[in-house]
Amino acid sequence: MTVDWNPAQYHRFVEERSRPARDLLAMVQPTATQRMARGVDLGCGSGELTAMVADQLHVADMVGIDSSPAMLADAQAHARPGLHFQAGDIAEWTSLGDHQLVFANAALQWVPEHDLVLRRWRDGLAPGGQLAVQVPANAHMPSHVVADQVAHQPRFLEAFGTAGPPLDPVAHHVLAPEDYAVLLHDLGFVEEEVLLRVYPHVLPSSRHVVEWVRGTTLTRFQKRLDPDVFEAFVAEYETQLLDVIGRHEPHFFPFRRILFWGRLPG
Numbered sequence: 001m002t003v004d005w006n007p008a009q010y011h012r013f014v015e016e017r018s019r020p021a022r023d024l025l026a027m028v029q030p031t032a033t034q035r036m037a038r039g040v041d042l043g044c045g046s047g048e049l050t051a052m053v054a055d056q057l058h059v060a061d062m063v064g065i066d067s068s069p070a071m072l073a074d075a076q077a078h079a080r081p082g083l084h085f086q087a088g089d090i091a092e093w094t095s096l097g098d099h100q101l102v103f104a105n106a107a108l109q110w111v112p113e114h115d116l117v118l119r120r121w122r123d124g125l126a127p128g129g130q131l132a133v134q135v136p137a138n139a140h141m142p143s144h145v146v147a148d149q150v151a152h153q154p155r156f157l158e159a160f161g162t163a164g165p166p167l168d169p170v171a172h173h174v175l176a177p178e179d180y181a182v183l184l185h186d187l188g189f190v191e192e193e194v195l196l197r198v199y200p201h202v203l204p205s206s207r208h209v210v211e212w213v214r215g216t217t218l219t220r221f222q223k224r225l226d227p228d229v230f231e232a233f234v235a236e237y238e239t240q241l242l243d244v245i246g247r248h249e250p251h252f253f254p255f256r257r258i259l260f261w262g263r264l265p266g
C-alpha cells in the first residue's frame, strides 16, 4: 500500500516547524560575493523553505528535491526562473562538485547510513561549499516510544505481517551530535558547528501531540496499514500517549533537534 505524504497535515504546525528551519538557514555563512551559483534543498517538501533559502542567500540556481508526489505538486507553486523542483532520492543525491550549498531540513532522518549519504552530499559541493542539515533527535520521547509499543501489540503486529512493524527512522538513523562533528571533520570540512537544541513548543492541548506526529512519524505506520486499522492504531496510540504525558490544556511539548553546518576549504 502506498500512502504519500500529506502536506496539509504536515503544515498544521507550520510556525513551530519553521523555527528550526530558520535557525538552520542562519547557520549558513554569506559568501564573499553575497551570491551563490548553485544550491540544493534535499527533502524539500512543499517548497516554501526552498524559496526562502534561495531568496535569503541569493542562490542563482536552486533545486528542491523530494520523493513525494504530493509534496512536489505543492512545491511547483514556488517554482520560478532559478528555482526548480524535481523528484529524486536524497540518499543517492550527489553532483559534479559544483554546488555552493547543500541544505536539508528535517529530511535526512528518513534515510539510513548517514556516513555514506553525507559523503555523497559532500562530493556534490564545490571548494568552499557549505552543508547545512537539521534532524530531529527525539526518539526517546513518549511520542515515539509509545508508537512503537502500540505497534508491538498482537493485533497490530499481525497486521504488519512477517516484515514486522516499520522501524523508527529517528531511532535507527540519527547519530549523536558528536558523531556528526567527527563525521564532518573526517569528510574534510574545515569549519563546522553542531548544535543540540530543545525547541519549546506550547500546543493547545496534549491531544495536539497526536496531530503533530500524524504528519510525521505516524506516516510510516499509515503506509503499512489498511485505513481502518490505521485509525484504530491512532486511537490506541492517543489513549496510551495521553496516559503517559497527561491531559493538559495547553500542553508543553519539548522537541530536541540536531543542527549541523560545515564548510569545505575554499
Ligand SMILES: C[S@@+](CC[C@H](N)C(=O)[O-])C[C@H]1O[C@@H](n2cnc3c(N)ncnc32)[C@H](O)[C@@H]1O
Binding pocket: 005, 021, 042, 043, 044, 045, 046, 049, 065, 066, 067, 068, 071, 088, 089, 090, 091, 104, 105, 106, 107, 110, 111, 216
Ligand atoms: C519532514 S518533511 C521536511 C520538508 C521540508 N524540508 C521542510 O523542512 O519543511 C521530510 C521530507 O523528506 C522527504 N523525503 C523523505 N525521504 C526521502 C528520500 N529518500 N528522498 C527524497 N525525499 C525524501 C519527504 O517526502 C518529505 O517531503
